[in-house]
Amino acid sequence: MSEFTYLGAADLKRPDPAAPDAESAFFEYAYIRDNLAGPMAELWYHGGGCRSWLRVVRDTRNHEIESVAPARPEGGRR
């Protein structure tokens, strides 16, 4: 539909399924969101361009973009 596609919060890390607290960690991962009103780090896919994942810090109150960087060095969700 548009040049960029949204994935969501950048800092959600898939928990280790072998960890003893995996059940509760997966519940947090799948359902609970900080849902910040203010600068939020998120992942966007530049499908209509360089086809890479970007880590974008965007203010959710006014859509102002503060910074953009490739997601890979951050080790975020891809």
Add this chain to the structure above:
Amino acid sequence: MRYSAFALLKNGLAGNRGWTPAWRKAEPKPGYDAIIVGGGHGLATAYYLAKEHGITDVAVLEKSYLGSGNIGRNTTIIRSNYLLPGNTAFYERSMKLWEGLSQELNFNTMVSQRGILNVFHSDPQRNAYARRGNAMRLAGVDAELLNRDQVRDYLPFADFDNARFPIRGALMQPRGGTVRHDAVVWGYARAADERGVDIIENCEVTGFRIEGGRVKGVETTRGYIGAPKVGLAVAGSTSRVGALAGLRLPIEAHVIQAFVTEGIKPLIDHVVTFGAGHFYVSQSDKGGLVFGGDIDGYNSYAQRGNLPVVEDVTEGGLALFPNLARLRVLRSWAGLLDMSMDGSPIFDKTDVAGLYLNCGWCYGGFKATPASGEAFAHLIAKDEPSDLIRPYRLDRYRQGAVLDEKGMGAQTNLH
């Protein structure tokens, strides 16, 4: 003052000088029996608290002016065409309340049961819609599966032979329709005020006073207000306000846009939805076509959207009704959605005693207003949910008892 034909005649003859304001502009008192945060579902909640449970020492706090939030930002559609048992019963209760609302509130809320048509475009989609229609009928809700020729009777001007999305038929709920949303605000506000509820505008909650795990009151931009019971019905601001009380919730705030065109002669007699994309439309009494579509698809608290979705929504509309192509759009606006992770609402107590939660309305908060208010009032007054809202408990995500009407969450890429 009771509204009636006689009152209209009397005041009309007296030069319309006898009308009084519909509700008081209340100043906050130091304390109440209950505080409801949010002047949308909150107004309905306060009304039913006063009427059904005799709790009249209630304040409704609205952060801006009354009607500025989602209750005045929706596309006014009411329906109860759901598939899952928990949803069907709840939304049908809401429909029943809509049907008697004008008499109940002594206020013309302009409930118009003009029928809603969900148009489908393929055989698999016919099966899915037939299944939903059957589920509705089993639950006592009206539903009719229309074939192509029957749809032609309702919508002769639609593009039946569109190369990509030919119309194969529609699922119709004849009792669905629209309601004048401003009248719902005014009607509930007036009826609640009449029963002693204080409606306090421009009063934003900035914090909670919690002692020993029990809520004592709220800090607001107009000072501290005490109450042993506080209900949150703040839709798109749920995460923000909830965080002030230490709640972490399965909610994402998203933005959805709506549009209205210039007024034209009567064209679309029903509410119509497009099955191959996301587009829904009805015609207002003033003649404008009111329509909308998908959420923008990224977290937002901005109450405004962006152009790619405008293009997407209008493309969907034109695939259905090419004759709308030259209409001009007069206005567009956006509201904040509290997208829950399974697409269904949440009613529950919280870990803080006396603090109650009403949220997760996704696309569908407006049509739920009466039933939401009624159920939330029950939850607050009795400290336990009514049977109607037991499926909507907060811990259903942890328990795996999600109510995933469409098998999609907060994300547009799943829609």
